[in-house]
Structures are given as structure tokens and as C-alpha cells.
Amino acid sequence: TTTPTQDEQSQIISRFQEYLRINTAQPAPDYEKSTQFILTQAKSLSLESQVIEFVQGKPLVILKWPGSHPSLPSILLNSHTDVVPSEHSKWLHPPLGAHVDEQGNIFARGSQDMKCVGMQYLEAIRKLKPSGFQPKRSLYLSFVPDEEIGGHDGVEKLAHSHVFKSMNVDIVLDEGLASPNENYRLFYAERTTWWLVIKATGAPGHGAKLYDNSAMENLFKSIEIIRRFRASQFDLVKAGLKDEGDIISVNMASLKAGTPSPTGFVMNLQPSEAEAGFDIRVPPTANVESLEKRIAEEWAPASRNMSFEFKDKGTTVDYLGRPLITATDSSNPWWTLLEEAIKKANGKVGKPEIFPASTDVYYFRRVGLPAIGFSPMANTPILLHDHNEFLNQAEYLKGIDVYMSIIKEYTSYIPPGRENLPRDEF
Numbered sequence: 083t084t085t086p087t088q089d090e091q092s093q094i095i096s097r098f099q100e101y102l103r104i105n106t107a108q109p110a111p112d113y114e115k116s117t118q119f120i121l122t123q124a125k126s127l128s129l130e131s132q133v134i135e136f137v138q139g140k141p142l143v144i145l146k147w148p149g150s151h152p153s154l155p156s157i158l159l160n161s162h163t164d165v166v167p168s169e170h171s172k173w174l175h176p177p178l179g180a181h182v183d184e185q186g187n188i189f190a191r192g193s194q195d196m197k198c199v200g201m202q203y204l205e206a207i208r209k210l211k212p213s214g215f216q217p218k219r220s221l222y223l224s225f226v227p228d229e230e231i232g233g234h235d236g237v238e239k240l241a242h243s244h245v246f247k248s249m250n251v252d253i254v255l256d257e258g259l260a261s262p263n264e265n266y267r268l269f270y271a272e273r274t275t276w277w278l279v280i281k282a283t284g285a286p287g288h289g290a291k292l293y294d295n296s297a298m299e300n301l302f303k304s305i306e307i308i309r310r311f312r313a314s315q316f317d318l319v320k321a322g323l324k325d326e327g328d329i330i331s332v333n334m335a336s337l338k339a340g341t342p343s344p345t346g347f348v349m350n351l352q353p354s355e356a357e358a359g360f361d362i363r364v365p366p367t368a369n370v371e372s373l374e375k376r377i378a379e380e381w382a383p384a385s386r387n388m389s390f391e392f393k394d395k396g397t398t399v400d401y402l403g404r405p406l407i408t409a410t411d412s413s414n415p416w417w418t419l420l421e422e423a424i425k426k427a428n429g430k431v432g433k434p435e436i437f438p439a440s441t442d443v444y445y446f447r448r449v450g451l452p453a454i455g456f457s458p459m460a461n462t463p464i465l466l467h468d469h470n471e472f473l474n475q476a477e478y479l480k481g482i483d484v485y486m487s488i489i490k491e492y493t494s495y496i497p498p499g500r501e502n503l504p505r506d507e508f
């Protein structure tokens with residue numbers, strides 16, 4: 083890799099800043115601006131481009147660097163264009179400002195999650211093209227909407243589309259997480275999301291009366307049981323026995339009860355209904371049936387006048403019933419190639435992990451594709467969805483070289499037995 087000049091570096095950072103300054107925060111992302119920006123980048127790189135709207139106002143931008151051996155399946159580098167909202171007043175530097183401080187830290191919403199990655203893909207291509215590098219496999223970049231709200235109008239629809247089929251994708255890379263130490267983190271699976279609402283009913287009564295089976299008491303029994311389960315899982319992590327992605331997490335996200343009054347709530351009336359919502363994350367290795375049983379029998383048993391409903395309930399298997407796990411052994415050449423490519427670019431890699439939250443990669447694994455989560459951010463605090471999200475510019479620049487190396491390895495990979503492929507069949 084060549085070291086960019088001071089001027090080239092500042093142009094690279096300026097382009098990143100320009101992308102960060104486009105307000106693509108949910109719930110009203112400016113996808114028109116982000117689409118125009120990406121198309122402008124694509125044009126300057128002579129990449130093929132297409133914009134697809136499965137749902138109006140939710141554009142997916144797909145760029146292509148055609149390979150010289152089009153009969154080989156392609157590589158897809160995915161990134162989402164939306165970001166989560168920010169509490170502007172609580173930031174040191176404004177979340178849409180992309181201010182660079184004295185240490186070279188770039189402050190912006192999306193600096194880690196994941197405008198960095200989307201731009202690094204493009205910058206890697208910008209550095210590779212003049213070097214004369216020609217990919218054998220076609221390389222696709224997808225810039226997709228709405229990951230932060232579940233990806234239903236983005237990757238979920240893409241993964242089931244004819245367009246996607248015709249792309250003939252072999253491997254997908256998507257976002258990972260920052261690493262506080264020197265090792266980059268690679269994710270071979272992720273936890274699936276269950277959003278559970280449990281509801282208790284019970285006899286209403288005077289606030290002064292002690293009696294059993296009120297809605298509040300019934301709900302609180304459940305909350306106590308769920309908290310014990312939460313603590314038992316969390317203890318495994320605290321004791322160093324399990325990683326965050328390997329346990330089932332439960333967090334209470336909402337509480338709803340009480341009889342409203344003009345001054346707040348009626349205080350001397352025990353309500354007849356009460357409910358609580360939980361964000362549950364289930365690793366692909368978990369016993370789903372036993373968790374379902376636990377919810378029905380312990381967390382929301384009908385015998386305690388409880389009922390439950392899932393607002394969202396992801397699966398842990400693909401359409402053929404196989405666990406949503408991308409192999410990390412020799413059966414998956416992409417894993418080894420990725421590790422090698424990162425090492426060639428002087429990056430270090432930690433042990434494979436399960437991503438603790440969920441991303442668009444879910445939909446790619448669901449259709450049976452291998453997919454790896456990776457964001458090249460080492461020596462960086464994990465600040466996604468937090469105040470003062472930042473990425474150091476030197477770290478960002480390093481990531482570009484890592485993607486150059488990955489693109490070279492991935493697009494050049496020819497599986498054993500196919501060495502004598504014709505070039506440019508079309």
C-alpha cells in the first residue's frame with residue numbers, strides 16, 4: 083500500500099465528513115441527499131450504479147465493479163446509510179458537524195455505525211483503481227436504508243429479490259463493532275431479537291387494601307423472575323465464563339400501568355391491568371424451545387392471569403432450518419481469506435465472536451449466505467448509539483488499507499478446480 087500524501091489524506095477525510103454531515107438520522111433520514119452523494123462517488127470511480135426502491139422513499143444504492151471472470155460468483159460489501167438519532171445538547175461537538183479535534187478524533191453520529199465502513203469501501207476502490215488492479219470476481223457495494231429500524235424496507239426485500247439473485251453473491255461483509263484493544267473483531271453470527279410484552283390482569287381495588295392477585299402484584303412476580311434470569315446470565319459474563327454474544331440478555335424496555343388523572347395518576351386505585359416490555363437477545367446456540375417454555379410457564383403464566391405477545395420475534399435458523407452461523411473453519415474459505423487479508427494489511431484479529439445486537443446481516447444469513455461482521459476500528463471505545471460517537475482519523479485511514487487488502491484477496495479468489503476459467507465470457 084502506498085502512503086497517501088497530506089493532501090490526499092485531507093481529501094479522504096473531507097469526503098468522510100461530507101457523508102457524516104448528511105442528516106440520515108431516523109426517524110426521518112434524508113435518503114435523497116445520501117443517494118446523490120453515493121452516486122457522485124460512484125461516478126468519480128467509474129463504477130456501475132443502480133438505485134432500487136422496493137418501497138418508495140427507501141432507496142438502496144447498488145454499485146458494481148465488474149470482474150474479469152463473470153462466471154465466478156460475486157462479493158458483496160454492505161453498509162446502511164441511516165443512523166440513530168442524537169441528543170444534540172449532550173454532545174461535546176455537534177453530531178452532524180464531523181468536527182476533528184486535536185487528537186484527530188472525528189465526532190459524528192455514524193462515525194462508527196456505520197458511515198465509516200461505507201466510505202472505506204469506496205476509498206479502498208479509489209486507491210485500488212489507479213494501481214491497475216483488476217478484480218476477477220465482480221465486487222458489489224450496497225448502501226441500504228432503515229437498518230436501524232429493522233431493515234424491512236431495505237435488505238429484507240433485497241435478499242428476496244430477483245436483482246439479488248442475478249448478483250450471484252457468494253459472501254457478504256457487513257458491520258461489526260469497534261474494539262477497545264489492538265485486535266479487530268470478527269463476527270460469525272449474531273443474536274436474534276425478541277421484543278416481548280407481558281401483560282397482567284387482576285381485580286381492581288382500593289389503594290389501602292392488601293389483597294392477592296392484583297395486576298400490579300402479578301406483573302411484579304414476573305419482573306422478579308425475569309430479573310433473576312437476567313442476573314444469572316449476566317453473572318456468566320461477569321465471571322468471564324461467557325462472552326456477551328453467547329448468553330441470553332433481557333432488559334426491561336417499558337412499563338405501562340395506572341389510571342391517569344389530571345394531576346398524574348389516581349393514587350388510591352389499584353389498576354386492573356399492567357404490562358411490561360422486554361428486549362431479549364437470543365444467541366443462535368440457545369435452546370429456543372426451553373426459552374419459549376420459560377416465558378409461557380414462568381414469565382407470563384396464564385395461572386397468574388398473565389398473557390404475552392411478541393412485537394418482534396427473530397429466528398435462529400435459515401430457511402433450510404440450519405443455525406444462522408457462518409463457519410469459521412476450513413469449510414469456509416472466506417473466513418481464512420479475511421483473516422489473511424487483514425494480517426497482510428498489518429491488522430490483528432481477535433477470536434471469532436457472536437454480534438450481541440442484530441443487523442442487516444440477518445437477512446443475508448437467512449437466505450443461506452455466509453456473512454461476516456467487520457468494522458475496522460481497533461483501539462477505539464465502543465460508542466455506537468452513544469453520545470460523542472467518534473472515530474480517530476488515523477484508524478479510519480488504516481481501515482481503508484485493510485479493505486484494499488480484503489478486496490484484493492476476495493475478488494481474486496478462485497475455488498479449487500476452477501483455475502482454468504475463461505476470462506470475459508460476455
Ligand SMILES: CSCC[C@H](NC=O)C(=O)O
Binds near residue numbers: 230233394441
Ligand atoms: C431487530 S430490528 C433492530 C435492529 C437494531 N440494530 C442495530 O442496533 C438492534 O436493535 O439490534
Ligand SMILES: [Zn+2]
Binds near residue numbers: 162196229257
Ligand atoms: Zn449499524
Ligand SMILES: [Zn+2]
Binds near residue numbers: 166230
Ligand atoms: Zn446502529
